[in-house]
Amino acid sequence: MPLVDNDVDLYCERHSHQPSDLLNELFVATHQRTEWAIMLVGPLEASVLRMLIQTSGAKRVLELGTFTGYSALAMAEALPADGQLITLDMDAETTAIGKEFWARSPHGHKIESKLGPALETLTELEGQFDLIFIDADKHNYPHYWEACVPMLNPGGLIVVDNVFLGGRSLNPESEVAAAVDGMNRRAHEDTRVECTMLSVRDGMLVGRRVHDA
């Protein structure tokens, strides 16, 4: 259930930075080659991620939830030439579609994919990140929050997609809705991070790491 009126969404999309031709091609290919194109962040959120990377000067980005590599490519396009993006997913088939398109992009060399359950892969990563984008399975959102906040550089951004869960997190009646709502509450109370929640599409939470608790 989209909470934001579709016409408003399209109006915002039309008046925001437009995706590259390759991103548009990947968007179409995802619709043709998978059954879950609805999972894509789409052009509007991609422009928000791009804006956050460019205004914050982020150089090292971590993404949870690659799917067909659309948001990864959108972020890689916004990173400087020496930028790096690590993206995690457990689906080799959809990740392979992403790899096809990254190989055709002058920004593709910035992207590194790691396959496996994200919670496990997270424990193997080294170093801090300037921006972390959480867009994998929603049941694990509270765990992703706890694992990712310590991985942020001071001033680093944490961005979480689908924080409305189609409206279900506003009045949680299922386990997954309670998980997303629980993470939203935790984020709000977390003194390490200052947050703002944006009503962009299915809701984007943006937090900036301020200090250690």
Ligand SMILES: C[S@@+](CC[C@H](N)C(=O)[O-])C[C@H]1O[C@@H](n2cnc3c(N)ncnc32)[C@H](O)[C@@H]1O
């Ligand atoms: C919403 S999609 C990501 C969309 C992508 N960020 C984009 O907009 O282009 C969520 C992805 O999370 C992956 N996923 C689900 N559970 C996972 C887990 N436990 N570990 C790693 N990836 C997982 C799915 O395979 C799926 O590709």
